[in-house]
Amino acid sequence: MTEEQIAYFAGLFDGEGSVSILLTRRGDWKLCCRISNTNREVLQTAKDSFKVGQIGGRNRGGNRKPDFWWHVVGKQAEGFLRAVLPFLVIKKDRAVLALLFRDSINNHHYGLDLTLEEIAFRCKLKERMEVLS
Numbered sequence: 001m002t003e004e005q006i007a008y009f010a011g012l013f014d015g016e017g018s019v020s021i022l023l024t025r026r027g028d029w030k031l032c033c034r035i036s037n038t039n040r041e042v043l044q045t046a047k048d049s050f051k052v053g054q055i056g057g058r059n060r061g062g063n064r065k066p067d068f069w070w071h072v073v074g075k076q077a078e079g080f081l082r083a084v085l086p087f088l089v090i091k092k093d094r095a096v097l098a099l100l101f102r103d104s105i106n107n108h109h110y111g112l113d114l115t116l117e118e119i120a121f122r123c124k125l126k127e128r129m130e131v132l133s
Contacts, residue, residue: 001049001083010045010087012037014105018133019081019094021101021126029105029122031098036069043070050083052076078102092133101125 017035024030037043040057047053053072060067072080076127081095081102088095104122 003047006083007087009049010084012042013084014088014090017089017091019077019098019129020133021098021129023122023126028129029101031072031077031102031105033072033080034069036067038065038067040066040068043068046070050076050080052080054096055056064109074105075102097125097129097132101129 013033013035016037017033020032020034022030022032035043035046038040040055043055047055047070052073053070053076055068055070057066057068078099085092085095085099101122104118104125
């Protein structure tokens with residue numbers, strides 16, 4: 001993928017995307033990135049270009065256009081964020097927090113047997129992310 005293409009998807013993510021740190025009911029921690037759009041083709045291009053993620057959608061009924069999203073989780077989300085980070089403007093701070101979170105995952109797998117300090121660190125990152133959203 002060219003630098004120009006990566007910059008394009010960074011702009012799309014800045015405008016139409018979101019990044020979240022999630023704690024599941026099972027106690028697993030996850031990083032999720034999503035881009036929403038009414039144009040499925042642009043999301044399919046992102047999926048094909050980065051070779052990761054899933055595309056979902058829904059028909060909102062009435063005169064409204066269908067809504068689609070490209071969803072990337074975990075290591076795949078980390079790879080996407082590392083690629084687009086140099087080009088981000090609006091979501092740069094959130095991407096940096098997300099990558100700090102992924103570093104904590106890479107250093108200690110998911111949520112299993114975490115120390116209180118590790119849990120507190122992840123909770124703090126999650127809270128900071130929510131403030132920025």
